[in-house]
Amino acid sequence: xxxxxxxxxxxxxxxxxxxxxxxxxxxxxxxxxxxxxxxxxxxxxxxxxxxxxxxxxxxxxxxxxxxxxxxxxxxxxxxxxxxxxxxxxxxxxxxxxxxxxxxxxxxxxxxxxxxxxxxxxxxxxxxxxxxxxxxxxxxxxxxxxxxxxxxxxxxxxxxxxxxxxxxxxxxxxxxxxxxxxxxxxxxxxxxxxxxxxxxxxxxxxxxxxxxxxxxxxxxxxxxxxxxxxxxxxxxxxxxxxxxxxxxxxxxxxxxxxxxxxxxxxxxxxxxxxxxxxxxxxxxxxxxxxxxxxxxxxxxxxxxxxxxxxxxxxxxxxxxxxxxxxxxxxxxxxxxxxxxxxxxxxxxxxxxxxxxxxxxxxxxxxxxxxxxxxxxxxxxxxxxxxxxxxxxxxxxxxxxxxxx
Ligand SMILES: [Ca+2]
Numbered sequence: 001x002x003x004x005x006x007x008x009x010x011x012x013x014x015x016x017x018x019x020x021x022x023x024x025x026x027x028x029x030x031x032x033x034x035x036x037x038x039x040x041x042x043x044x045x046x047x048x049x050x051x052x053x054x055x056x057x058x059x060x061x062x063x064x065x066x067x068x069x070x071x072x073x074x075x076x077x078x079x080x081x082x083x084x085x086x087x088x089x090x091x092x093x094x095x096x097x098x099x100x101x102x103x104x105x106x107x108x109x110x111x112x113x114x115x116x117x118x119x120x121x122x123x124x125x126x127x128x129x130x131x132x133x134x135x136x137x138x139x140x141x142x143x144x145x146x147x148x149x150x151x152x153x154x155x156x157x158x159x160x161x162x163x164x165x166x167x168x169x170x171x172x173x174x175x176x177x178x179x180x181x182x183x184x185x186x187x188x189x190x191x192x193x194x195x196x197x198x199x200x201x202x203x204x205x206x207x208x209x210x211x212x213x214x215x216x217x218x219x220x221x222x223x224x225x226x227x228x229x230x231x232x233x234x235x236x237x238x239x240x241x242x243x244x245x246x247x248x249x250x251x252x253x254x255x256x257x258x259x260x261x262x263x264x265x266x267x268x269x270x271x272x273x274x275x276x277x278x279x280x281x282x283x284x285x286x287x288x289x290x291x292x293x294x295x296x297x298x299x300x301x302x303x304x305x306x307x308x309x310x311x312x313x314x315x316x317x318x319x320x321x322x323x324x325x326x327x328x329x330x331x332x333x334x335x336x337x338x339x340x341x342x343x344x345x346x347x348x349x350x351x352x353x354x355x356x357x358x359x360x361x362x363x364x365x366x367x368x369x370x371x372x373x374x375x376x377x378x379x380x381x382x383x384x385x386x387x388x389x390x391x392x393x394x395x396x397x398x399x400x401x402x403x
Contacts, residue, residue, distance in 0.1 A: 085112040093121025093208030094131040096165045097322025104327045106139040107401045115194045116146045117187035121208040122161045123169025125151040131170040133178035138298040149187025149212035153253035171309035187212045192223040201228025207323040214256035217263035225267035233326040235356030236276035251354030258345040261377040272380040274326035281387030282325045283318040286311050299401040321394050328390045337384035342375035
């Protein structure tokens with residue numbers, strides 16, 4: 001039956017006569033038991049749905065955004081039918097899994113990596129910058145500017161996670177120092193410049209404590225407002241790691257995370273939280289790492305070394321690609337299930353500071369007697385994921401690099 005894959009959300013309620021007709025036709029076919037249309041016809045139906053448009057009001061302006069089959073805005077979820085690459089900027093604290101994310105962002109043909117900004121997190125800032133340049137050099141992406149940003153959180157003391165990521169922050173692979181050098185601009189200035197220079201709205205992917213992003217919001221709010229979307233790795237609805245309550249990135253700069261969510265509300269920037277509820281699901285194995293090394297490429301050697309390190313570190317036959325999953329979600333939106341719900345960051349609390357309060361309640365209840373009310377930040381929170389699909393996207397991308 002065709003109804004399981006109907007693009008109903010696209011056409012029925014957006015007032016568009018074409019998609020409305022298509023959706024109605026397919027619905028009628030489903031009701032009367034007509035067989036699935038042949039593949040070319042199905043493709044045309046999908047194409048018609050994804051290219052339909054509706055007017056969306058944002059910040060007092062009226063823009064025309066294409067409407068995806070899911071009813072979601074394909075500016076945010078371009079999907080495989082998009083003809084153009086997705087312009088992205090990564091903010092990183094490289095970091096083993098940041099390195100995995102940089103490889104995917106730098107190598108996948110569906111992404112246009114415009115810049116990378118660095119912040120202290122998994123390792124001290126100087127190590128993060130060096131590691132980031134090392135990865136981009138291995139990926140052959142010397143064209144991507146890399147800037148150093150904040151060495152420490154807004155209020156919290158600087159800490160790192162070298163006990164997880166190795167003494168150099170990136171698996172202690174003994175790689176030679178990169179020949180690439182960082183852009184002299186501060187990360188916030190680079191972010192502003194890249195955002196303002198882009199003819200399309202950029203997708204910003206913070207994979208670290210959001211100190212740089214918070215500073216951008218405060219120092220250059222007009223540039224922040226031009227962002228097309230933020231997809232951040234951080235937080236968790238029901239899973240934590242840094243403490244019993246909180247995830248590492250948000251815990252180490254909770255003020256920055258709260259400020260960024262607040263700025264997204266103020267400026268109407270859509271925001272997706274790729275947190276610990278899905279973070280551990282995309283797994284690659286020691287056998288995959290061996291295949292990567294056998295590829296005989298700089299990318300294969302690096303990627304295989306990263307996975308091997310994490311397998312040994314956690315005494316497991318598999319390792320998560322971590323932050324790379326957030327990047328993969330841009331390319332495989334259908335593989336990551338999100339729910340739009342209110343989110344707050346706990347800034348007080350004896351034992352809960354840095355926790356993301358993801359409001360999963362049924363709002364049909366009595367909200368009048370909730371003294372907190374609903375959080376103003378509506379966030380697309382990733383709650384389910386097709387881990388193998390995401391892991392496979394990463395593997396095939398890095399495996400094919402440099403051949
Ligand atoms: Ca990270």
